[in-house]
Amino acid sequence: MEYVIVGDERGLFIPELSDYPLGKRLLRGLRLIHTHLKEEPLSDDDLTDLAMLRLDLIAALRIAPSDAHLAIQTASLVPPTEAKTPYRVDPPQPLSRFQMDFTAFVTSLEASLEKALKGAKEVEAGEERGILISVTKLSHEEAVDSIEELKELSRTAGVAVLDSFIQRPRQFSPRYLVGEGKMREVVIRALQLGATLLVFDQELTPTQIRSISEMTELKVIDRSQLILDIFARRARSLDGKVQVELAQLKYLLPRLTGRGVQMSRLMGGIGGRGPGETKLEIDRRRIRDRIAKLERELAELSHGRYQRRQKRVKAGLPIVSIVGYTNAGKSTLLNTLTKSTVFTENLLFATLDTSTRRLRFPREREVIITDTVGFIRSLPKSLMGAFKATLEELQDADLLLHLVDCSNPRFEEQVTQVENILEELELAEKPRLLVFSKSDLLPELKGKDPLAFMKVRHIARRLGAIFISARDEKSLEPLLAEMERRFWA
Numbered sequence: 001m002e003y004v005i006v007g008d009e010r011g012l013f014i015p016e017l018s019d020y021p022l023g024k025r026l027l028r029g030l031r032l033i034h035t036h037l038k039e040e041p042l043s044d045d046d047l048t049d050l051a052m053l054r055l056d057l058i059a060a061l062r063i064a065p066s067d068a069h070l071a072i073q074t075a076s077l078v079p080p081t082e083a084k085t086p087y088r089v090d091p092p093q094p095l096s097r098f099q100m101d102f103t104a105f106v107t108s109l110e111a112s113l114e115k116a117l118k119g120a121k122e123v124e125a126g127e128e129r130g131i132l133i134s135v136t137k138l139s140h141e142e143a144v145d146s147i148e149e150l151k152e153l154s155r156t157a158g159v160a161v162l163d164s165f166i167q168r169p170r171q172f173s174p175r176y177l178v179g180e181g182k183m184r185e186v187v188i189r190a191l192q193l194g195a196t197l198l199v200f201d202q203e204l205t206p207t208q209i210r211s212i213s214e215m216t217e218l219k220v221i222d223r224s225q226l227i228l229d230i231f232a233r234r235a236r237s238l239d240g241k242v243q244v245e246l247a248q249l250k251y252l253l254p255r256l257t258g259r260g261v262q263m264s265r266l267m268g269g270i271g272g273r274g275p276g277e278t279k280l281e282i283d284r285r286r287i288r289d290r291i292a293k294l295e296r297e298l299a300e301l302s303h304g305r306y307q308r309r310q311k312r313v314k315a316g317l318p319i320v321s322i323v324g325y326t327n328a329g330k331s332t333l334l335n336t337l338t339k340s341t342v343f344t345e346n347l348l349f350a351t352l353d354t355s356t357r358r359l360r361f362p363r364e365r366e367v368i369i370t371d372t373v374g375f376i377r378s379l380p381k382s383l384m385g386a387f388k389a390t391l392e393e394l395q396d397a398d399l400l401l402h403l404v405d406c407s408n409p410r411f412e413e414q415v416t417q418v419e420n421i422l423e424e425l426e427l428a429e430k431p432r433l434l435v436f437s438k439s440d441l442l443p444e445l446k447g448k449d450p451l452a453f454m455k456v457r458h459i460a461r462r463l464g465a466i467f468i469s470a471r472d473e474k475s476l477e478p479l480l481a482e483m484e485r486r487f488w489a
């Protein structure tokens, strides 16, 4: 007997079961046995508790007022493949005849739940398992696009995606974004699939984070936190680290409720990264102090950055900056152009720090070329603020190369997003060259989806884009010729 709970005729209040954390286990390790006074069967609330708390078993003892006999009714969870509902409800029977070898029962239930999971998705040990949720008024197509990108972000952050839901409610709920019933459904499904994490495609308000985390022990994060988490993993330079920690703390501050559990869940980020375990106990004031300190550090760092910029400007060489959506191939282009080895990867946000190289043209001509952090839709405001310093370098550019991965099915939307962000950064007036890269993938696209291929060609012509393949030096000639023409013709 672990807990004795006294309820009233309306129901029970089940305490936080923090001694029995679910973590990656599929069942709680607890049975709930309770009384029903009016001979009523297991209620919807009972079954919701069973599913939300992942109890091993729920039982109602029914006292019939007419006679003194006790009846018992039990219900337990079932593997997701077996039925529509996540549970099985047994018929009531007299307690005197009730027999159950519970150990055998729960062992076999656990085994069948495990088995159903294994069949569904290979997940590496230790990996976070996420359910993605988009609650939006966008069209279905746009919502799918956005959640596809969220999948990419999850992959980059090392989260295995188990399932995704798109909800398009007529009205947003201020508490849960969707209605409470729907939210419960999603949580139950998540638990059924053995998820450890809910990832929302929309930015959650502090209230929403709080009420959703109160409903479930699953970690709850949103798109912005996911991006911040990726940045935190990838920051290498001191500059980058300071900027990311600053953005994380600023994001966190209004979302702290003062409750230890929640705070640790928020601070933990994915797999407990983020600002770090040791800081879990710090309160708001200390976070504010930390923010102030980081801001001072950043100001000092920006002095160094300013001097480097001055040097570059003084050199009097034209400055070309490569901008574009994340994963467009910006770093690859810089590498091929200047035979360098900036880190590239087929994941989002491979680059966080600016790299600068010299690019030689014939006749002793030179330009300075810089590669920087990629853009993405719904870039968190706090991150944008934090990276203002890095992005400021774009102000010095004489020419922006807007690089587009034209093999990406969402390239058109990505062009628009980049244009919008450039506008926000007040860079819309800068001379620009639109460059469609990864053109080596187009023949394959033409075979697979001729219509999509024609669309790429059509849009490139309409916008006056130059085709290149950043991996293939030869293909860069038209681009180099155009740059020469812009600077020296």
Ligand SMILES: Nc1nc2c(ncn2[C@@H]2O[C@H](COP(=O)(O)OP(=O)(O)OP(=O)(O)O)[C@@H](O)[C@H]2O)c(=O)[nH]1
Pocket: 324, 325, 326, 327, 328, 329, 330, 331, 332, 333, 343, 344, 345, 346, 347, 348, 349, 350, 351, 352, 372, 373, 374, 375, 437, 438, 439, 440, 441, 468, 469, 470, 471, 472
């Ligand atoms: N097929 C093909 N792949 C490319 C080309 N250019 C880049 N890639 C690949 O695309 C992926 C992303 O390249 P990166 O150069 O890291 O892209 P980026 O724009 O710097 O990305 P972030 O720094 O993450 O914003 C890598 O796997 C590259 O190898 C190309 O022209 N053709």
Ligand SMILES: [Mg+2]
Pocket: 330, 331, 332, 343, 344, 350, 351, 372
């Ligand atoms: Mg890069």
